[in-house]
Amino acid sequence: MTKILILNGPNLNLLGTRQPEVYGTTTLKDIEVMCRSRADKLGATVEMRQSNHEGELIDWIHAARDRFDGLVINAGAYTHTSIALMDAISSVAIPTLELHLSNIHEREDFRRVSYIGKVAFDLVMGHGADGYPMAIERMVSHLSS
Numbered sequence: 001m002t003k004i005l006i007l008n009g010p011n012l013n014l015l016g017t018r019q020p021e022v023y024g025t026t027t028l029k030d031i032e033v034m035c036r037s038r039a040d041k042l043g044a045t046v047e048m049r050q051s052n053h054e055g056e057l058i059d060w061i062h063a064a065r066d067r068f069d070g071l072v073i074n075a076g077a078y079t080h081t082s083i084a085l086m087d088a089i090s091s092v093a094i095p096t097l098e099l100h101l102s103n104i105h106e107r108e109d110f111r112r113v114s115y116i117g118k119v120a121f122d123l124v125m126g127h128g129a130d131g132y133p134m135a136i137e138r139m140v141s142h143l144s145s
């Protein structure tokens with residue numbers, strides 16, 4: 001069975017109340033339920049985690065080697081700053097999909113830079129919470145192709 005790790009970076013624990021005009025009102029817990037249900041339908045399993053700490057995200061990426069087939073990551077603001085996260089992904093060489101609720105290409109200039117994008121095979125953005133199950137779908141089809 002395909003095993004997918006979904007990692008969420010800083011401030012995403014506040015989804016539901018954080019800038020709802022940008023990120024919507026769905027909580028991370030709701031998103032996890034959506035992900036599980038989509039994964040079930042596709043014969044996959046998902047594990048979802050969130051951290052506000054760069055090092056913890058890196059440790060989880062390292063530990064994912066040999067345990068997960070794919071990584072879906074919404075790295076939050078670390079997307080735009082973290083060479084360390086990018087290197088962690090390259091180091092474990094797990095197929096990785098970059099995910100964002102908002103369209104980072106249509107916001108401030110500093111959000112246009114993505115280090116995660118340099119090591120990801122695909123990008124889902126601008127679909128709000130619905131982007132999560134969408135990302136699982138793309139990951140499963142990528143892994144089976």
Ligand code: DQA
Pocket residue numbers: 010011012074075076077078079099100101102103104111
């Ligand atoms: C985000 C976009 C990032 O620029 C921002 O820092 C976030 C959330 C998104 O999901 O749209 O924290 O990754």
